Amino acid sequence: MANSHDHALWLTSLFPPAGWLKTYSRQTLNDDxxxxxxxxxxxxPQGIAYALLAGLPPQMGLYASILPPMLYAVLGTSRTLSVGPVSIAAIMIAAALSTPAVSGLGNAVQSALILSAESGAVMLLMAVLRMGGLVNFISHPVLTGFTSGAAILIIFSQLPHLAGLKKAACGMNFECYGEYLQTFNTAGLSIGLMTLSLLMVFGKPLPAFLKKAGWQSASVTAVSKAGPLLSVILAAFAVRYFKLAELHGVAVVGHIPSGFAGFSLDFFTNAEKWRLLLPYALFIALIAYVESIAIAKVTAHFRGEKIAPNQELIALGLANMAAAVSGGMPVAGGFSRTMVNFYAGARTQMAMLIAAGLLALxxxxxxxxxxxxxxxxLAAIILVAIIPLVRLDNIxxxxxxxxGDGIAEIITLLAVLAVGIEEGIMLGIVLTILSHLRKTSQPHIAVVGRIPDTEHYRNIKRHAVQTWNHLLLLRIDESITFANINYIEEFIEAQLLRQPAVKHIILIFTSVSDIDTTALEVLEELNRALQSARITLHLSEAKGPVLDKLKKTDFLNHLAPGKVFFRTEDAIRELG
Structure with missing residues (x-):
């Protein structure tokens, strides 16, 4: 029985649908x-729009929305995550393809396929090395700053398309921009603004009206989320009926080949491109994973489900590899599609299999x-999806x-805008680590006293407490390491100058989880210096693991006549 149970758990961990297929019902199928x-x-519309945003043929966004989400659906642990082209990855792809070294080699489609393959390979390598926790190295403020900066870049990249303008080639010639803005296409701008208006109506006003009219929640969701498709259908009909492309020069998507690209491994042949694109693929993989995990956790939390980070790396990695061999661009979990899938009532990954199957048809x-x-x-659709990602209020x-986090968020945003996407995210990560090291190297240390008529000890700067001239009680609110031991030593010396009558120092270790080797050596030296000055060092409320490490050394013997007290109150009763 135990082996059978273990086998079932193993199968479910590798093939998550095995967990819900057993109890799959007709009602669940209807919801999905x-x-x-x-x-x-x-x-x-999103597949086409994000492909064009990345500077790729529109079919690459459609191809990336078929096989990759299908593969994720059978391997991923989120029941509602919608995998496919996403805006942030698209702008990163565009940045990679526009670099002189990469663009000089030509064939942007092949470069995008290589990015898909390399991103997938990076995620699979991370899975093998069990690096799912790497997501924790990108703090939320840095991720928000990066997302806001990338969203602003996307907005500015789409405004010319919205106005029917061609790509500007003015550089730093500001007079040129005046002439450039006058070349906007009136018909194209009209279509863009009408599409934008229609999408805004479908965003909040229409759902609110339908709810007041007594419509069911599912029907409201169906109607409101049909806005993007309805808008492109109406826009395409207007272009075709009024011949706006031929007569008024309205820019259109153009030819999209029917059927699939077919499986191909031709992109493996260009070793130079693989080398040049690898740094960009690393960032795309990292951001795609972080965004996907964050989105998956949101919907999983609503239903009490669990997300397995390492299995997500496998699922997303293979999804990107599938995008590469099937002619698609790099993929990740999309926030808007996932929330649509969730609120539309998706119960399992079957919903994404159905969606991908319909798209294939x-x-x-x-x-x-x-x-x-x-x-x-399409520019209007991208703008409506992207504008909410600019979260200046969060800064x-x-x-x-x-x-510290605020500075990291602001600098990340500005660096993305001024220097570049990859440089911005790297700078943000570095700033976060430096901020953490600064906080760790300067831990909070409180001089404490006893609250009258209690056994509670609190900061003398925050509470009215009882103190003693011959006692110095210090609470160190951080583990003691090589990074902060000198700061702690200097803090103690400064307090002794303020209180020359001190005979006993009690270090309260309630928040100390570890003392490393360097810190222990400095504590030994500090203890000897205090004993020479006829001041006794004591410890109180040290945790078991800390005491276990100290007992392996001679420190506790050298501490004598200093003692280790179980409670701070015990120390006061004996020394006060």
Whole structure:
């Protein structure tokens, strides 16, 4: 029985659907079918839009929305995560492909396939090395600053498309921009603004109206999330009916080949590109994983489900490898699609299998319908999806709560805008680590006293407490390491100058979880110096693991006549 149970757990860990297929019901299928249809409606315009954002043919976004999410659905641990092209990854792809070294080698499609393969390989290597916890090295403020900066870059990249303008080539010639702005396409701008208006109506006003009218929640979700697809259909119809591309020069998506690209490994042949693109793939993989895990945890929390970080690396890694061999761009979990999938009622990964299957049928039989979609309409869709990611209010909140995190968030945002996406995220990570080291090297140390008529000891700067001239009670609120022991030593020396009558120092170790070798040596030297000055050092409330380490040394013997007290109150009763 035990072996059978272990085998079942092992199978479920590698193949998560094995956990829910046993109890899959008709009602669950109905919920997944509805959510899958709604998500498929969103996949079409987003797949095309994000491919164009990355500077790639539109079909690469559609291909990336078929096989990769299917593979994730059978390997991933999130039941609602929608994997496919995402805006942040798209702008990172565009940045990689636009570098002189990469663009000079030509064939942007091949470069994108290499990025997919390398990103997948990086994630799989991380899974083998069990590096799922690497996500913790990117703090939330840095991630928010990076996302806001990348979103601003995307917004500025899409404004010309919204206005029907061609790509500017003015450089630092500011007079040129005046002439450039006058070349906007009136018909294209009109389509972009109308699409933007329609999407805004579908965003909040229409769902609120439908709810007041008594519509069911599922129906409201279905109608409101059909906004992007409806807008591109109407825009494409207007272009085709009024011949706006031919008569007024409205930029459109253009030819999208029917069917699939077919499996190919031709991109493996260009070793030089693999070498040049590897640094960019590392960042794309890291950001894709962090974003996907964050989104998956949000929806999993709502339903009390668990996300396995290492299994997510495997699922996302293989999904990106699948994108590479099937002609797609790099993929990750998309926030808007995932929330649509979740609120549409998806119960299991079957919803994404249905969505990807429907998209496959669309690509095979109806891809020609998308050829007249104006780029201005797609720009409007991207803008509506991206604007909420610019969270400047979060910077203010972070700054008020923690200056160090606030500085890291601001500098990350500015660096992304001024220097580049990869440089910005790296700078943010470095700043976070430096901020952590600064906090660790200067731990909070409180001089404490006893609250009258209690056995509680609190900071003398915050509470009215009882103190003693011959006793110095210090609470160290951090583990003691090589990074902070000198700061602690200097703090003690400064307090002794303020209180020359002190005969006993009691170090309260309630928050000390570890003392490393360097710190122990300095404590030994400090104890000898205090004994020479006829001051006795004591410890109180030390944790078991800390005492276990100290007992392996001679420190406790050298501490005598100093003692280790179980409670601070015991020390006061004996020494006070």
């Amino acid at each position: 079918l509805f959510a899958g249809v709604i998500t498929a409606i969103l996949l079409v 669309i690509v095979i039989f109806f891809s020609s319908w998308f050829e007249t979609i104006p780029k201005a309409a 203010v909140h972070t700054w008020r709560y923690d200056r």
